[in-house]
Amino acid sequence: MFAVSLGDDGAELCPLEPWQAEEFLAHMDRGREHIGRYVPLPDVVADLESSRAFLQSYADKAAADAGRIYGIRRDGTLVGGVLFRTMDIGQGTAEAGCWLEPSAVGRGLVTRAARLIIDWAVEERGIHRVEWRVASANEASIAVARRLGMTREGVLRGEYVHRGQRLDAEVWAVLAPEWRQARQVR
Numbered sequence: 001m002f003a004v005s006l007g008d009d010g011a012e013l014c015p016l017e018p019w020q021a022e023e024f025l026a027h028m029d030r031g032r033e034h035i036g037r038y039v040p041l042p043d044v045v046a047d048l049e050s051s052r053a054f055l056q057s058y059a060d061k062a063a064a065d066a067g068r069i070y071g072i073r074r075d076g077t078l079v080g081g082v083l084f085r086t087m088d089i090g091q092g093t094a095e096a097g098c099w100l101e102p103s104a105v106g107r108g109l110v111t112r113a114a115r116l117i118i119d120w121a122v123e124e125r126g127i128h129r130v131e132w133r134v135a136s137a138n139e140a141s142i143a144v145a146r147r148l149g150m151t152r153e154g155v156l157r158g159e160y161v162h163r164g165q166r167l168d169a170e171v172w173a174v175l176a177p178e179w180r181q182a183r184q185v186r
Contacts, residue, residue, distance in 0.1 A: 003073070006112040010075040013082070013113045018059055020071075020078075021052035027078040031101025038135040040162060041099055058083065065089055065125075070117060072100070072109050079104035082113045084121065092128035092176075094121050098141065105140070111147045118148065119183070122176045129175055136168040145172035149182040 003014040016024060028035070028045045036042040045051045061067030067087050072080040080100035087094040096118065098110045121127040132150055134141040145152070150172035159169040174182075 004116060006072070006109060006116070009107065011107070011109055011112070012073050013070050013116055014073060016055055016058065016069045016071045016078075016081060018052050018055040021048055021055055023078055024055060024071075025051040027080075027101060030103070031080075031099070034102045034105075035099045036163070038138040038141070038162065038167070039097070039099060043163070061087075068117070070113065072104065072113050074104060074107075074109070080109060080113075082110065082117055084117065087121070087125070087127070089125060089127075092126060093131070094125075094127045094129070095131045095133060096121075097132070098144065110144050114144060114148055118174070118179060122179050127176065129173055130179070132172040133169050134172065135162070136170050142170065142172070145170075148174060149178060150174045151178075 003012040005012050025045060025048055028042050028051070032042040045054050055069070058067055058069035065087065067084050069083040070081055071078050072082065080098065082096065082098045085095045085097050096114060098114060100110060118130050121130060132141070132145045132148070134145065136155060151174065153171045153173055156169045156171065158166045160167055
């Protein structure tokens, strides 16, 4: 399996695959409440079978060129991830997302990992628009969108129900020309 370094702090980005379902479930168990504050991932990955099914759904998306999922490891331990929840190569659009367990928060891991996958999507796959949808109350994820140079395009009021509560979602996005220009400045 390959891994890409996220810096000199022992962090790396690597694919997540169905054979890693047990490790993925253990990771979800460590971060279940923290991760689940705004995203349904821990509610979907509740046992080994659902963990395997979730990872298989992304293996199927990758095979169809319709999505990708990557793990963030720190010193060999899975602590979070980034993904393309959707990818439409024909339209040149993708929706990126992320999650982290508490032990990994505040280290810039998601920002670094998201930069890598967005670079790949824009430069290798020809994606023109990358979206970042986030619960309006999720300040940490909004901060990542800002660090990525995304523009807040609007709020979808009452857009989804999570754990019995209706939440607003913000839509942030970056276009390929903006991404390339910002990359020259970094």
